[in-house]
Structures are given as structure tokens and as C-alpha cells.
Amino acid sequence: MSVGLVIVSHSPKIAEGVRDLAAQMAADVTIVPAGGTDDGGIGTSLEVVMAAVESAQSGDGVVVLTDLGSAVMTAESVLEFLDDDARALVRVPDAPLVEGAVAAAVAAQGGADLDRVAADASAAGSAGTASAGGPSSGVATGTDAAGTVTQDEPGATGTFILINTVGLHARPAAKLAQALGGLDAETRVNGVDGASVTMLMTLAAGQGASLTVESTGPDAERAIETVGDLVGRGFDED
Known part of the structure; x- marks a missing residue:
């Protein structure tokens, strides 16, 4: 239910x-x-x-x-x-x-x-009205453009390139928000709440766009890996 x-x-x-x-x-x-x-x-x-x-x-x-x-x-x-x-x-x-x-x-x-x-x-x-700018402060850095995950308290970061044709449109944004919303972590994608589909859609991130992901909390590293997996699979779109 x-x-x-x-x-x-x-x-x-x-x-x-x-x-x-x-x-x-x-x-x-x-x-x-x-x-x-x-x-x-x-x-x-x-x-x-x-x-x-x-x-x-x-x-x-x-x-x-x-x-x-x-x-x-x-x-x-x-x-x-x-x-x-x-x-x-x-x-x-x-x-x-x-x-x-x-x-x-x-x-x-x-x-x-x-x-x-x-x-x-x-x-x-x-x-x-959300900012679609760069990363927020207070989270560890040290991730390369290929999507390597770095964890250094209090959080983890990752950078990933969108490969699916239409980028972060409604359905991929929904998949990403659902996946991140189920984790015990606060995750931001290019500065917006990664668990909010509407906030992700405001990024208007198309194919080839870079997503900088920052996460804090017990599942921070898992959150970064989740984003990397979904982006790497092209959100399972043909």
C-alpha cells in the first residue's frame, strides 16, 4: 500500500x-x-x-x-x-x-x-527558484570526472556525465529521486535536493551534462554509487 x-x-x-x-x-x-x-x-x-x-x-x-x-x-x-x-x-x-x-x-x-x-x-x-549552481559546502571533495567515489567524513562526492539521449528529463529524474529517497543520506545533485524529482528537473541537464553529487549521512557512499550506477546505465533507456 x-x-x-x-x-x-x-x-x-x-x-x-x-x-x-x-x-x-x-x-x-x-x-x-x-x-x-x-x-x-x-x-x-x-x-x-x-x-x-x-x-x-x-x-x-x-x-x-x-x-x-x-x-x-x-x-x-x-x-x-x-x-x-x-x-x-x-x-x-x-x-x-x-x-x-x-x-x-x-x-x-x-x-x-x-x-x-x-x-x-x-x-x-x-x-x-532553486539554485542549479555548483556544489554546496561542507562535504568532502576529491572525485574525478570518470565517476570515482571518494568518502572522507562527513560525506562523499562523485561526478558523472549523463550519457542517455534526453538527459535528466522526467522519468530519469523520477528514478533518481526514488532511489536516493530510500537511503539514509542527504544528497544534492548540482546543488539541489536529489530526492526531489521537480528540483532535479529544474537542472535541465541534457546529454553530456556533468552531475556533481554530494552526500552526507550513513548511506552517503551508497548514494554516490547509486547515482553512478543509474547514470552509467543511461537510466535503462534505449
Whole structure:
């Protein structure tokens, strides 16, 4: 089981499209579109959203992503109709619909709990302001361009060259974020959070781009090796 997602939009087609996109990153996560009114028109419906929340609930909680303001109001109205126990398992974060859904889906696929999934969705809203610059301070250096791993407390670093044709686009970013999110380490890739798919995508790193990876924590060396393995395999893309 995992945290489920509900996509609330005034347009049924938008809700379904966002669901389809997010599902590409998270095949095991239940993602339910809740777009339009009861008769399929443009708007939102309390009944449609309520049914979607119930459908997405597996026991680990549900994160509801919305588009425009009245969709937020509809989602919050649903909360008022739930009993206390059910309400405690639903979050409606302030997050962009598309970026938030992708980030939440990746977090849920990686086994994150309800609050972490909601937090990752919210963080996607500020991803565009992230620095895509060089490495941060406080982590050991000494890695060569071929991808040799160096570990020297308090962390490890590695430098790797993207070889897959389209670089660090959505699907490779999702694979990388999922892999790093499951480790006991704080890892940054070219200065951004390596466990955040949206932050990785802001790097716009194409084929031939260099990834400088810095990690601290018990699994720091493993994190560097994980990045090196995924990059070396071209993220298993043809």
C-alpha cells in the first residue's frame, strides 16, 4: 500500500491528463482523477471529489491536488463531511497541480508517509527558484570526472556525465529521486535536493551534462554509487 492521490480540476480532461503523467512516475500508486461536475461539465463537484478520496484511500492516507481556487474550496468542503479519523488521513497541500502531482507521486512510490508526500507536493511550487549552481559546502571533495567515489567524513562526492539521449528529463529524474529517497543520506545533485524529482528537473541537464553529487549521512557512499550506477546505465533507456 501507499499514499493515494486525488487530482481535482475544473476540467475532466486536465484531471485525467495529470493523472496519466503522474502515473508514469509511480506505477504502484493509486491516482484518481476528480475533474468536472457530476455530468462531466466544467467545474467541480463535492460528490465527485468525495468519491475520489474514498477510492484513493488505502489506509496510508490521501493527498488531494487542486487547480483553481474553487477546487480548493471543494476539497476543503469534503474534509468537513469526513469524520475525525478519515479527516486525519487526508491532506490538501498548497501546491501546483502538475508539478505537485508528479512530486507527490514519486514520493508515494518511494514509500514516503502522508506528511512527506504532501510536503514534497508543496515544495514543488518553489522548485523554479532553486539554485542549479555548483556544489554546496561542507562535504568532502576529491572525485574525478570518470565517476570515482571518494568518502572522507562527513560525506562523499562523485561526478558523472549523463550519457542517455534526453538527459535528466522526467522519468530519469523520477528514478533518481526514488532511489536516493530510500537511503539514509542527504544528497544534492548540482546543488539541489536529489530526492526531489521537480528540483532535479529544474537542472535541465541534457546529454553530456556533468552531475556533481554530494552526500552526507550513513548511506552517503551508497548514494554516490547509486547515482553512478543509474547514470552509467543511461537510466535503462534505449
